[in-house]
Amino acid sequence: MTAWITTEITNAKQSGKYQMQNEQVQPKFRKLNAKDLAAGIFLMGVAFVGLFLNQEYELGTAAQMGPGYMPMLVFILLALLGLAVIVVGLRSGPDPLEKWAWRELVLILGAMAAFGVMIEWIGLALTVATVVVISSLADRSQTILGVIGLMVSLVVVCWLIFIFGLGLNVSFLPPALTEM
Amino acid sequence: MLENLALGLSVAMTFHNLSFAFIGCLIGTAIGVLPGIGPLATIALLLPLTFTLDPVTALIMLSGIYYGAQYGGSTSAILLNLPGEVTAVVTTLEGHKMALKGRAGAALAVSALGSFFAGTVATLVVAAAGPLLTDVALSFGPAEYFSLILLGLIVATVLAQGSIFKSIAMLTLGVALGLVGTDVQTGQVRFTFGFFELFEGINFVAVAMGIFGIAEIVRNLENPENRGKTIAKVGSLMLTKTEIKRATPSVLRGTVVGSILGILPGGGLALSTFASYMLERRVSKYGHEFGTGAIEGVAGPESANNAASQTSFIPMLTLGIPANAVMALIMGGLMIHGIQPGPAVMQTQPALFWGLIASMWVGNLMLLIINLPLIGVWVSLLKLPYRYLYPTILVFCAIGVYSVNYSAFGVFQTVFFGLIGYFLYKLRCEPAPLLIGFVLGPLLEEYLRRAMVVSRGNAFVFIERPVSAVLLAIAAVALAAMLLPAIRKKKDEALEE
Numbered sequence: 001m002t003a004w005i006t007t008e009i010t011n012a013k014q015s016g017k018y019q020m021q022n023e024q025v026q027p028k029f030r031k032l033n034a035k036d037l038a039a040g041i042f043l044m045g046v047a048f049v050g051l052f053l054n055q056e057y058e059l060g061t062a063a064q065m066g067p068g069y070m071p072m073l074v075f076i077l078l079a080l081l082g083l084a085v086i087v088v089g090l091r092s093g094p095d096p097l098e099k100w101a102w103r104e105l106v107l108i109l110g111a112m113a114a115f116g117v118m119i120e121w122i123g124l125a126l127t128v129a130t131v132v133v134i135s136s137l138a139d140r141s142q143t144i145l146g147v148i149g150l151m152v153s154l155v156v157v158c159w160l161i162f163i164f165g166l167g168l169n170v171s172f173l174p175p176a177l178t179e180m
Numbered sequence: 181m182l183e184n185l186a187l188g189l190s191v192a193m194t195f196h197n198l199s200f201a202f203i204g205c206l207i208g209t210a211i212g213v214l215p216g217i218g219p220l221a222t223i224a225l226l227l228p229l230t231f232t233l234d235p236v237t238a239l240i241m242l243s244g245i246y247y248g249a250q251y252g253g254s255t256s257a258i259l260l261n262l263p264g265e266v267t268a269v270v271t272t273l274e275g276h277k278m279a280l281k282g283r284a285g286a287a288l289a290v291s292a293l294g295s296f297f298a299g300t301v302a303t304l305v306v307a308a309a310g311p312l313l314t315d316v317a318l319s320f321g322p323a324e325y326f327s328l329i330l331l332g333l334i335v336a337t338v339l340a341q342g343s344i345f346k347s348i349a350m351l352t353l354g355v356a357l358g359l360v361g362t363d364v365q366t367g368q369v370r371f372t373f374g375f376f377e378l379f380e381g382i383n384f385v386a387v388a389m390g391i392f393g394i395a396e397i398v399r400n401l402e403n404p405e406n407r408g409k410t411i412a413k414v415g416s417l418m419l420t421k422t423e424i425k426r427a428t429p430s431v432l433r434g435t436v437v438g439s440i441l442g443i444l445p446g447g448g449l450a451l452s453t454f455a456s457y458m459l460e461r462r463v464s465k466y467g468h469e470f471g472t473g474a475i476e477g478v479a480g481p482e483s484a485n486n487a488a489s490q491t492s493f494i495p496m497l498t499l500g501i502p503a504n505a506v507m508a509l510i511m512g513g514l515m516i517h518g519i520q521p522g523p524a525v526m527q528t529q530p531a532l533f534w535g536l537i538a539s540m541w542v543g544n545l546m547l548l549i550i551n552l553p554l555i556g557v558w559v560s561l562l563k564l565p566y567r568y569l570y571p572t573i574l575v576f577c578a579i580g581v582y583s584v585n586y587s588a589f590g591v592f593q594t595v596f597f598g599l600i601g602y603f604l605y606k607l608r609c610e611p612a613p614l615l616i617g618f619v620l621g622p623l624l625e626e627y628l629r630r631a632m633v634v635s636r637g638n639a640f641v642f643i644e645r646p647v648s649a650v651l652l653a654i655a656a657v658a659l660a661a662m663l664l665p666a667i668r669k670k671k672d673e674a675l676e677e
Contacts, residue, residue, distance in 0.1 A: 036343070039607040043349050050356060053371060063637030067368035070625040074356050081349040088345055098606050101402040105602055108398050108574065109595050115578040116591030128575050135571045138401055142567045150568055154575055166232065168583055 034097045036089025043082030050075035104138045111135035122174045124163065125155050181307055188307075188534030192542050197240050200233065201539050204241035205546045208248020209255075213558045214569060215262045219249035220612075221396055223509050224388040225573065228580035235517040236532045240539040242510050243493075247543050250489055251295065251551060254482060255558050258287045259412050267485050270453045274470065274477030279412035285555075287478050289417045290427050292551055294479045295486035298435040299544035302490035305439045307537050309491075310526065313498040317523035322630035323641050327651040329624050332501035334655045335444070337613045344662050347613050350604070354617025355624065357382055364622075365629060377589040384512040385581050386590050387618060390597025391604075391611045393577050397570045398602050411562055414555055427479035430460050434483030442488025442503075443495065449488045449504060456484035490540055496521055497533060500623070505612035508619045515619075516584075 050071060060066025111134035118127040132151045136142045162168040191197060207229075211222040226245050230238035250267075257268040258275035271291070278287040320328065337347035360371045361381030372378035419427070434456045441452035460480040461470045470477055492503045500522030502508040511521050519525065519532070526533045551558070581590045604611050635641035643649045 035607045036346070039346060039349075039604075039609055042603075042607070043353070046353065046356070050371070057368060057370060058366075061637060062632055062639065063635075065629045065632060067363040067366050067370055070628065071356070071359050071370065074352060074359065074621075078349065078352045078356060081345055081352055084345045085343070085349060088343065092343075095608075100602075100606060101398060104401040105398050105599070108394060108401070108570075109598055111571075111574055112394060112578055112591060112598065113595045115575075115582070116588035116595070119578075119582060119588060119591075124579075131575050131578060132571045135574050136567070139567045139570070141565075146567065150571060154572060158575065158579065162579055162583075168579070169586060170582075 031091045031093045033089040033091075033093035033095040035095045036085050036092060038097060040082045040084075040086030040089055043085060044079050045082075047075045047079035047082060050078070107138040108135055119170065120175075123171045123177075124158060124168075125172055126174060128155050128158050181311075184311075184530070184534045185307055185538060187530060188536075188538030191236060191531050191535030192240065192538035197237050197535070197539065198542065200237050200241040201244045201543050202546055202550075204244025205248040205543055205550055208245035209252040209547070209551060209558065210248075210561060212249030212252025213255050213561050214252075214564070215256050215260055215562065215566070217396070217573075218253060218268075219246060219506055220388075220392045220509065222249040222252075223506060224385070224392045225577060225580065227385055227388065227509065227513050228583055230513060231516065231584065235514065235519050235529075236535050238517055239510070239514060239532065239536050240543075242513055243536065243540060244543045244546070246506060246510070247299075247486070247489065247540075247547055250485065251292070251547050252558065254291050254485075255288065255551075255555075256562060258284055258291070258478075259414070259559065260562060267449050267453045270457045270481040270485075271478065273457070274474050276412070277471070277473030278475065278478065279473075281473050282413065282415050283473070283475075284412045285415040285417040286419050286423055286475065288414065288555060289419055289552060290423070290431075290475060290479045291482040292548055293419075294427065294431040294434065294483035296544050296548045297431055298438060298483035298487035299490055300541055301435050302439045302442070302487040303537060303541045303544070305487075305491055306494055306497075306540065307534075309443075309494055310498050310533070310537070313494065314523045314526045317499050320523075320647070321645070322627045322634060323645050323648045324651065326624065326627040326631050327642055327648040327655070328499060329501060329620055329627065331651045331655040331658075332495070332499075332503075333613075333617065333620060333624075335658055336504065336616050344659075346609050350609055350611065351613040351617040354614035354619075355621035357387070357614070358618045358621025359625070364626065375589070377587060381622075382618075383581070383584065383590045383593050384516065384618070385584050386593035387597050388509055388512065388615060389577050389581055390594045390599075391601035391615070393573065394594060394598030395601030395605060395611075397573060398598075399605060400566065401570065411559060414559060417552055417555070423475050426464075426466065427475050430464065430476040430480040431483045433459060433463070434480035434485075435487045437480075438484030438487030439491050441484070442491035444503070449485060449492060449506075452484040452488040453481040456480040486544070493536070493540075497525065497536070498523055502616060502619060505615050508616045512619050 054068050054071045054075065057068030057071065058066035059068045059072060111131045114134055115127055115131050118130060129151045132154055133147060136147045136150070159172060162170070163172050192201070207226060208222060211217060211225060212219060223242065223245055230241050233241065253268045254271050254275070257263045257271040258279050261272050261276040263269045263272050275287045275291070278284060333351055337344070337351050358381070360378055362369050362379050369379055437456045437459060438452040441455060442449065444451065457477060457480065460476045461467050464474070464476045466474050466476060492507055495501045495503045496507045496511055500520065502511045514521055519529070577594065578591055581594050582588065584590055601611055631641055642652060
C-alpha cells in the first residue's frame, strides 16, 4: 500500500488538475504518517498492557499512595500520548514504514544472545569465537581469512584485558575441560 | 572557592586518579574516533569498565571518556566528513572543507587548542556556579523537587528533534520502564513478569548498551554508504599567524556561548555548537568564506562544544537532573556506585565534587597533550574497516554487560533493548529522552509520593508553594511554546540546518 501512496503523490505532483480530483476521491490516505500511526499504536498497546497488569497492585489514596498509583498515572498518560501521536499521524504524512534489515538484526542480536547462552557453559574463549563468527555473517564483505584473524586476535585481546588484566571471574576455557 | 579547588586538585592529582583520567581520555578518544560511534555509544560501551573502581576515580575516568569521545568525534568529522553525532555535524561544515584544502592539521590543532581554552574557562564556571545552585537546591522540599524534575524532563524533550508528542511519549515510556522492580516504599514487586532478576529493576547498562550500542551496529550495517571514504591528509599541525589571529576571537566567543548554553537542559551541546556557528558566520568579517573552510567556523563551535560539555555537568551535580542523555548515562553510572547525584553530594562528598571539577581541567590538559602528538594513531584507527570493528564492539558489549553482576540475564536484556532501539529508530522515535525518563522516573515517583504525604493528598501543593509554582509555570510555557507551529518550525530548521 505504501508504494501505491508514493505513486499517487508523484502523479499528483505532476498534474495539478489530477491533484484536485484526487483530493476529492482519496483525501485521507495521502497525508497518512504510517510511522506515527505505528508508534502510537505501540504506545497505546504498552499502556493498556501496563494498566491491565497494574490491577494487581494496590492503588492507595493520593495522600498515601500505594505501589499501583504512580503506574496508573504513567500508563494513562502514555495512552493519551499514544492517542495524540496517532491523531497527529493522520495528517502529518506521508511517511511510509521502512524496510527492516532483518538479516543484520537477527544475526547481531543472535550473536549477543549466543554469548548469554554459552558463556557459563563453554567459557570465554569459545564464546567470543562464536560471537565473532555469527556477527561476521551480517556483513557480506567479510572474508573467511578476515573472520579467522579477527577471532584469534579478539580471543587473545579478551584474555589480556579481562582475564589477565581485570581478573574477571569467568572461566576462559570450557569449565568441563578444567574440571577434568 | 580557591580552598575547594585546592582540595579538588589534591584529589585529582593523585597518581591513581591521574592514571585513570589518562586511560579514560585515551580509550574515550580511541573509541570516539571510530566512525559511526558517538559519545553516547562510547560511554555506554565503556561504562562497565568503571564499576570496579571507587566512585571518585570512576567519575573521573567516565568524564575523561566523555571528553575523549567528544574530541575523537571531531577528528573523524574533520578527516572523514563523518559526524558521529549531532554536535560534530557543524565541525564537518568548515573542518572537512579545511581538510580538503590541505589544512586538516590546522583544523585539528585549532580545535584542540580552542577546546582546551574553553574547557579551562568552563571549569571555573562550574566551580563558581556549583555552590550557588546547590544552596538553592538544598532549600527545596519534595514538592519543589518534583516540579524541578518535571521541568528538567520537559525541557529535555522540547529541545530534542522531531515530534513533540513522540518525544514526551518516549520520556514517559522511560519512566514506565523505571517502574519495574521493587517499590521502595512498600516492598511490593512490580511488573517483573516473574523474573527474580528484575526485582532490582531493569539493568541500566543493558538499556543504554542495547539502545545506543547494539541498535546502532545494525543501523550502520544497514547503511553502508558511511564506509570506505577517503581520509584527508593531516598535513602540518602548526597554525600560521593569520590563522591564529582569525581564530582567537572566535574561540573567545565560542567559549562564552558554550558556557552559557551548556547549562540548559536538553539540546545544550548541539544548541551551543549551532549557535556559535551562526554567530561566527554573522560576526566574522570573513563571513563570505564560510562553507569553503573558514577557520572561524571550526574554532568557535569546537570551543563552544567543549565549554558546553563541561557546564552541562552543573545541573546533574548540583540538582541531580541530567541535562542530556550523556549526563543521564553518567548519573546512572554513579547510582550504580551508590551515589545519588544532587545537592547533598557537595556536602557529604566534597572530595568527589571538587575532585571531578579539578579533573575536568586536568582531563582537558591531557587531551591536548595526548591528541596532537598521537594524531597518527587516530588516523590509523580511522582506517580500520567496519567489518572488523563491529564484532569487536559486540564482544566488548557482551562481556561488559555480563560482568555487571555476572548474569547472562543482563545479556538477554541487552538483546531485548537492542530490538526495542532498532524498532524505535524505524518509527523515527528518538530514544535519548527514554534514557532520561528511565533515570529520573524513580525519583519523580519518590518525590511525588513524599510531597503528597506532606500535603495530605492535596495536589494543589505544587502550585501553592511559590518556587514549585514558578518551576511548573516555566515547564508549561516551554511546552506550550513548542506546540505553537511557528516556533516548532524554526526549532526544526535550526536543528537540521
